[in-house]
Amino acid sequence: MNISEVAKRAGIPPKTIRYYEEIGLVAPPRDxxxxxxxxxxxxHKLAFLSRARALGFTIENCRTLxxxxxxxxxxxxxxxxxxxxxxxDIEAKITDLEEMRDTLSSLxxxxxxxxxPDCPILKSLGNAKL
Amino acid sequence: MNISEVAKRAGIPPKTIRYYEEIGLVAPPRDxxxxxxxxxxxxHKLAFLSRARALGFTIENCRTLxxxxxxxxxxxxxxxxxxxxxxxDIEAKITDLEEMRDTLSSLxxxxxxxxxPDCPILKSLGNAKL
DNA sequence: CTTGACCTTCCAGTGACTGGAAGCCCTATA
DNA sequence: TATAGGGCTTCCAGTCACTGGAAGGTCAAG
Numbered sequence: 603m604n605i606s607e608v609a610k611r612a613g614i615p616p617k618t619i620r621y622y623e624e625i626g627l628v629a630p631p632r633d634x635x636x637x638x639x640x641x642x643x644x645x646h647k648l649a650f651l652s653r654a655r656a657l658g659f660t661i662e663n664c665r666t667l668x669x670x671x672x673x674x675x676x677x678x679x680x681x682x683x684x685x686x687x688x689x690x691d692i693e694a695k696i697t698d699l700e701e702m703r704d705t706l707s708s709l710x711x712x713x714x715x716x717x718x719p720d721c722p723i724l725k726s727l728g729n730a731k732l
Numbered sequence: 733m734n735i736s737e738v739a740k741r742a743g744i745p746p747k748t749i750r751y752y753e754e755i756g757l758v759a760p761p762r763d764x765x766x767x768x769x770x771x772x773x774x775x776h777k778l779a780f781l782s783r784a785r786a787l788g789f790t791i792e793n794c795r796t797l798x799x800x801x802x803x804x805x806x807x808x809x810x811x812x813x814x815x816x817x818x819x820x821d822i823e824a825k826i827t828d829l830e831e832m833r834d835t836l837s838s839l840x841x842x843x844x845x846x847x848x849p850d851c852p853i854l855k856s857l858g859n860a861k862l
Numbered sequence: 863c864t865t866g867a868c869c870t871t872c873c874a875g876t877g878a879c880t881g882g883a884a885g886c887c888c889t890a891t892a
Numbered sequence: 893t894a895t896a897g898g899g900c901t902t903c904c905a906g907t908c909a910c911t912g913g914a915a916g917g918t919c920a921a922g
Contacts, residue, residue, distance in 0.1 A: 620902095
């Protein structure tokens with residue numbers, strides 16, 4: 603399978619797949635013409651990566667997850683720990699963003715948004731008392 | 733005022749302040765010894781930047797906001813439009829993260845997390861049917 | 863006069879790609 | 893058989909917003 607076909611199936615741009623090879627996440631063999639010849643196993647790895655990335659795992663965590671996936675003797679506790687840590691990160695990010703959203707949305711509501719210069723948003727950014 | 737004093741007051745690391753100067757967000761004059769001599773106005777700009785960044789505005793948006801802040805003839809509509817766009821971005825991000833959180837949390841709950849290899853998390857990442 | 867805490871500049875690295883240039887390879891059609 | 897197009901390759905550079913570190917000048921205290 604050539605790269606664009608794999609890209610389509612895994613939902614990852616060819617550029618990204620080449621990048622994944624560069625950092626050692628996949629290692630497809632080459633045809634005599636130098637083209638990457640993806641096997642089914644490469645394809646599956648890339649699909650795995652695509653889904654792990656979609657869940658927000660970092661590349662390094664994806665690397666670990668892939669290794670655990672391939673390790674028949676893994677302990678599910680290791681996988682779970684990784685996922686739980688990541689879940690915490692996500693929850694923290696959500697909390698941060700919600701605070702931003704709340705502040706920002708109340709400022710936007712308070713702003714007339716007309717052609718006059720008076721603006722609570724700028725006022726708030728200019729004064730310490732948020 | 734020297735850089736570390738400003739850093740403390742504005743809540744921005746000295747390195748970041750130097751970076752902000754490099755990209756033209758502030759332009760403190762220099763003492764004869766080459767040290768940056770921050771004026772009150774520089775200090776206020778940096779405090780403004782600190783708060784705008786805390787609300788998640790990009791550097792380029794901060795630049796625009798700063799310009800609007802300094803422009804006595806601005807229209808509050810411009811500020812509000814910027815803020816509303818940013819608010820939308822934040823809300824979209826929250827939605828994405830919430831979806832990740834929900835998927836991940838259900839996977840974590842389904843995983844025994846013991847020393848056996850059987851793991852719904854890896855199973856889910858390995859199969860298309862999420 | 864030395865110590866240590868400042869300050870300066872410059873260079874490089876982060877994460878995870880992404881864009882673009884230059885050039886080979888393959889297939890189909892005129 | 894020439895050529896046009898697409899796809900493939902590599903390599904270099906840029907993104908965003910810093911951050912770390914090295915090498916060296918400056919300042920105040922003891």
